[in-house]
Amino acid sequence: MSTKEQVTDLFTKTVDDWAKFYDDPAPRTLTAQNFVSRRRFAIQMIEARLEKGSKILDVGCGTGHLAAELAKRGYDTWGTDLSTGMIDYARANYNADRYQVADIEKIPFPDNMFDGIVCLGVMEYLASDGPALDEMRRVLRPGGYAVITTPSSICPFFYIDRSIINLRFGLIRPVMGAVRRVVGGKLSDASPYPKVQHRRYRKGNWEKLLKSHGLELDDWVCHAWGCYGVERFFPQGGLCRASDKFARNGAVNWLASDQLVRVRAVK
């Protein structure tokens, strides 16, 4: 697994990219559309269960856009994130008093403080799930709700992506390396960003794990069709948007890559 320092380094270097992801409601790329869609599903899941004025914590809040959007919709919101760069951005652009640097495994709020939690795109970067789930449950009031996203491990697009990556590293990279040596190192394929690992989740196991940590499944959707490995050649924002229509359709939503659960804290 990647260390917390590597994960923080990645997100601190990509604050500006994250700030832009949510600007366009119908982006061309799969990556940006996935984030826009999952944010919309998360807001719907919160609004379906929690009334305005409820206290909501966004853990791993990134640039703070979701806590700010929920605040605009009448919720009382806070945000925490491990990356100082992300929190600096959130404090500069939204309510400075409501954002702070903190690890999801040590949430700096008292027991039972929140009616709701949103946690989008964070679990997969952690070494394990237990400490974060226990912390989220601890700060939720009894009967409070958390909306948590994880990447699905059974999405076939993921396996196509893996094949593309294997091809790139196994075949195309050595060829590019040879070309680079011939042209005197003038070509570079080095990514400016640190590489970090993501864990993936199988629905049944994930549900059992949540339950074992006192978080009972209340809703589940799965969206985002497309291959990240080719998005630079074939923008797939439209395909991802199409999958949103099937996010609750059990016959086909297992094809998608991003799953959201809404769970209820049982205490």
Ligand SMILES: C[S@@+](CC[C@H](N)C(=O)[O-])C[C@H]1O[C@@H](n2cnc3c(N)ncnc32)[C@H](O)[C@@H]1O
């Ligand atoms: C993929 S980004 C998602 C950001 C935001 N939730 C969103 O949907 O735009 C993941 C975020 O989780 C944060 N993060 C990663 N590990 C964390 C940890 N242990 N505690 C708190 N935040 C963490 C990162 O710094 C990053 O801002």
